[in-house]
Amino acid sequence: MFFYRSQxxxxxxxxxxxxxxHGTSLAHRAGGSTGQRDAPGKVFKGRKMAGRMGGKQCTVKNVWVYKIDPARNMMWVRGQVPGAEGNFVFIKDAVYRKPENSLLPFPTYFAPEGEETQELEPLIADLGDVDPFMAAD
Structure with missing residues (x-):
């Protein structure tokens, strides 16, 4: 069960x-004025107010997949992984240009017909000397 807090x-x-x-009482952390007076007499949509935070899907870029173990159905990544333990994480290919030194299959590994998955070895990417996502040029 998830609990969302109002902030x-x-x-x-x-x-x-x-x-x-200087005379401020009970309004130190308040949001201030929310609208006008008689005209238009309403609060416009999109006004930033207090409310619930969390529970939204977020996208993290520049996550490096450096090891895939098809026998155990596991994937090792370097970088941020959003969400709590036990939640699903969706991984998809990058839209921008990918580095050429990655030899890992994407989106996943499909074993050929008749091949046992228990005999497969993990695939480890050669990271090289320079991280392509941190390079200045």
Whole structure:
């Protein structure tokens, strides 16, 4: 079961907050004004307010797949992996140009007919001397 917490505008949207002195009472972390007066007499859509955080899908780029073990159906990656333990992670090929030194099969390894999966060895990518994602040029 997931529990989502409601957060204020300072944590959720990075607002700076009000002054801590000079007559300010109970409004140090408040969001400020939310709209106008009589005209138009409403709060416009998209106004940044306090509310629930979390529970959204996020995409992480520049994750390096450096080992695939088809016998155990495992994949080792270097980089950020979003989500909690036990959640599903979707991995897809990069849209931008990939480095040429990666020899791993993508999207996964399919064993040919009649070949045993227990005899397969893990595939390890040759990372080389320079990380292609961290290179300046």
């Amino acid at each position: 204020g505008v300072m944590k959720r949207h990075g607002f700076s907050g009000g002054p801590a002195s």
